[in-house]
Amino acid sequence: MATGGVDLLRRRDFRSSEKEFNHGNDGSLVASRVRGYRCRRENGSVSGSRRSGFCGREAWTNSGEASKVEDVDVVQVPPENKRKISPIIWDREEDRKVSFKKRVLPATPGHESVVKSVCQVSEVVSKCEASEIDKKVELSTQVEAAAADDLVEPFLPKISGGFSSEELLHQYGGVQQQDQVNEDVKIETRNILTSRWASEGDSPQHVSDDVWNADSRRSSTPESGEFQREDSAGYRSAISCSDDEDGFHIGSGSGSRCSGSGSRSRSSKREPSLDFMDGYDSRDARTNQVYCGEEDDDELLQIEEPAASTSHRVNMLQGCRSVFEYEKLNKINEGTYGIVYKAKDKKSGEIVALKKVKMDVNKDDGFPLSSLREINILSSFSHPSIVNVKEVVMDDDDGVYMAMEYMEYDLKGLMETMKEPFSVSEVKSLMLQLLEGVKYLHDNWVLHRDLKTSNILINKDGELKICDFGLSRQYGSPRKPYTPLVVTLWYRAPELLLGTKEYSTAIDMWSVGCIMAELVAKEPLFRGKTEVEQIDKIFRTLGTPNETIWPGFSKLPGSKAKFVKNPYNLLRRKFPATSFIGSPVLTDSGFDLLSKLLAYDPEKRITVEEALNHRWFVEAPLPRSDFKPSLPVLQGKNRYPGSRLREKFSHL
Numbered sequence: 001m002a003t004g005g006v007d008l009l010r011r012r013d014f015r016s017s018e019k020e021f022n023h024g025n026d027g028s029l030v031a032s033r034v035r036g037y038r039c040r041r042e043n044g045s046v047s048g049s050r051r052s053g054f055c056g057r058e059a060w061t062n063s064g065e066a067s068k069v070e071d072v073d074v075v076q077v078p079p080e081n082k083r084k085i086s087p088i089i090w091d092r093e094e095d096r097k098v099s100f101k102k103r104v105l106p107a108t109p110g111h112e113s114v115v116k117s118v119c120q121v122s123e124v125v126s127k128c129e130a131s132e133i134d135k136k137v138e139l140s141t142q143v144e145a146a147a148a149d150d151l152v153e154p155f156l157p158k159i160s161g162g163f164s165s166e167e168l169l170h171q172y173g174g175v176q177q178q179d180q181v182n183e184d185v186k187i188e189t190r191n192i193l194t195s196r197w198a199s200e201g202d203s204p205q206h207v208s209d210d211v212w213n214a215d216s217r218r219s220s221t222p223e224s225g226e227f228q229r230e231d232s233a234g235y236r237s238a239i240s241c242s243d244d245e246d247g248f249h250i251g252s253g254s255g256s257r258c259s260g261s262g263s264r265s266r267s268s269k270r271e272p273s274l275d276f277m278d279g280y281d282s283r284d285a286r287t288n289q290v291y292c293g294e295e296d297d298d299e300l301l302q303i304e305e306p307a308a309s310t311s312h313r314v315n316m317l318q319g320c321r322s323v324f325e326y327e328k329l330n331k332i333n334e335g336t337y338g339i340v341y342k343a344k345d346k347k348s349g350e351i352v353a354l355k356k357v358k359m360d361v362n363k364d365d366g367f368p369l370s371s372l373r374e375i376n377i378l379s380s381f382s383h384p385s386i387v388n389v390k391e392v393v394m395d396d397d398d399g400v401y402m403a404m405e406y407m408e409y410d411l412k413g414l415m416e417t418m419k420e421p422f423s424v425s426e427v428k429s430l431m432l433q434l435l436e437g438v439k440y441l442h443d444n445w446v447l448h449r450d451l452k453t454s455n456i457l458i459n460k461d462g463e464l465k466i467c468d469f470g471l472s473r474q475y476g477s478p479r480k481p482y483t484p485l486v487v488t489l490w491y492r493a494p495e496l497l498l499g500t501k502e503y504s505t506a507i508d509m510w511s512v513g514c515i516m517a518e519l520v521a522k523e524p525l526f527r528g529k530t531e532v533e534q535i536d537k538i539f540r541t542l543g544t545p546n547e548t549i550w551p552g553f554s555k556l557p558g559s560k561a562k563f564v565k566n567p568y569n570l571l572r573r574k575f576p577a578t579s580f581i582g583s584p585v586l587t588d589s590g591f592d593l594l595s596k597l598l599a600y601d602p603e604k605r606i607t608v609e610e611a612l613n614h615r616w617f618v619e620a621p622l623p624r625s626d627f628k629p630s631l632p633v634l635q636g637k638n639r640y641p642g643s644r645l646r647e648k649f650s651h652l
């Protein structure tokens with residue numbers, strides 16, 4: 001039931017979201033475009049489907065006894081709280097031809113973004129020094145690639161007096177449909193120098209240093225022109241676009257297949273998988289990390305400029321600084337897609353985290369798509385619960401780094417070193433911040449798709465921030481089905497495990513549910529080693545779903561497999577209301593939230609907004625914020641940042 005506090009929260013959320021839209025760099029252009037896009041996708045969302053704020057499986061008694069898995073819908077969610085789901089459009093060849101005019105508009109913002117991304121990265125890395133001729137060639141390659149992918153780019157930017165999309169299209173044979181598009185749609189041609197990426201007086205800076213890394217000390221500080229030419233040429237050859245049967249490609253050499261982070265070439269191991277998964281890319285059993293499938297090659301095209309504030313946006317055309325501007329302090333961690341270092345800005349003394357983009361799989365395949373996607377998304381976002389990318393820098397060896405705000409801990413590491421689980425008020429603090437970050441993503445039509453404890457960072461001020469957007473994607477107007485092989489196994493939603501290709505924000509909410517359970521219990525909830533084992537563990541705990549509690553379940557590709565038949569939901573047994581043996585406990589409302597996050601039916605799973613307004617957050621013990629934690633005293637203290645907590649609970 002909505003309380004005064006809930007209302008206050010809701011009002012605040014709406015206000016902030018309006019503010020975000022209005023703060024786009026392009027002012028009203030961005031705002032209106034994003035709003036239009038949202039509207040379109042609102043229309044495409046699933047409506048009229050029965051929603052429930054209470055999943056039948058949660059019919060648990062406080063005693064912790066198991067109840068029969070059945071559908072008990074008691075709360076109807078107002079129609080405006082629709083799940084944002086992506087209507088999947090199968091990309092048949094005839095559709096491509098027939099519906100080109102219709103599809104070009106939704107596609108262009110994303111395509112603009114990928115071309116912009118390529119330009120950004122290539123421009124950043126080449127220090128914006130490409131000659132006019134080189135630019136023509138490079139951009140024409142992009143245009144041709146786009147054309148081959150049947151996505152005309154009417155927004156293709158002019159770079160430093162370069163060539164507009166129209167000029168390039170005509171000059172290089174472009175795409176026939178361009179004229180057709182222009183007949184129907186008058187689209188403002190945007191100049192990248194007036195975009196969010198540019199600023200007046202942009203000029204490349206090149207400072208080299210020999211203290212960063214012995215391996216990358218190949219050249220001493222060069223004369224800028226010489227350095228730039230060499231570097232520029234080298235990098236331009238590494239970033240180009242081509243198209244093959246899989247769709248858009250960014251990489252060197254014509255016709256080479258996209259590798260990115262999502263390439264098959266990364267898939268060295270293949271774990272036992274369900275039959276229906278065959279045909280999709282493999283995942284690394286060691287890291288539990290999945291590799292993006294074909295849709296990800298293409299999906300980068302869909303990334304639209306988010307409705308984020310401009311406060312910290314990375315100016316990609318500024319000309320990237322050298323990594324030698326930083327003093328490397330130590331290696332923090334190494335993930336699937338990058339090595340993360342702690343470093344100090346020599347000029348400002350600021351401590352940052354530098355994530356080096358891994359290029360080592362097959363350098364010829366070009367810049368990893370996941371990194372391009374991550375840079376694109378992170379550099380556009382501004383939210384207290386999303387890690388802030390300060391700039392992109394590079395070394396002398398074409399190594400590209402993201403300089404991010406430094407966060408002292410990640411949740412996984414923190415929980416491993418903690419002796420006791422988080423207190424309830426700490427869990428609430430962390431959950432609130434996590435949900436706020438996820439809300440920001442979903443409000444901006446981005447699915448994170450890899451929420452897990454190692455991607456949740458915490459700083460010494462108790463602030464939580466989501467990182468690792470390598471698997472993120474913008475959703476809403478997909479051209480192909482999504483791959484179900486996203487989200488690290490332990491946090492992967494059942495619909496993904498069962499092979500759905502139509503998924504929504506609900507997949508992130510499932511991950512949030514797994515994280516909440518882990519925060520409370522101090523250990524992962526479902527720890528499968530394979531997809532089959534993962535599903536099995538879920539079914540054993542939550543009960544085997546059926547068509548009654550999850551309409552559409554039986555149509556999922558994986559539902560035909562022989563799974564354990566467990567008619568009972570045993571979740572409450574894992575999280576009882578009271579315990580004398582030290583089990584993690586949850587009050588009724590805490591358990592209600594967890595159950596709703598772990599609802600089988602994605603349509604019934606709680607949305608981020610509903611979760612933020614859940615009564616658990618306003619019942620005692622409340623999250624408190626009067627402490628700046630630092631390990632080892634972090635343990636047992638509350639970490640919700642003071643100002644945000646005061647704002648959120650000012651009514652109490």
Ligand SMILES: Nc1ncnc2c1ncn2[C@@H]1O[C@H](COP(=O)(O)OP(=O)(O)OP(=O)(O)O)[C@@H](O)[C@H]1O
Nearest residue numbers: 333335336337338340353404405406407410454468
């Ligand atoms: N801004 C940061 N400050 C401090 N540490 C960070 C920061 N960003 C990342 N890390 C650390 O580096 C690790 C790996 O980072 P990240 O998840 O971005 O890389 P990845 O290669 O994409 O990882 P994954 O294998 O999860 O996909 C994180 O788990 C965290 O421990």
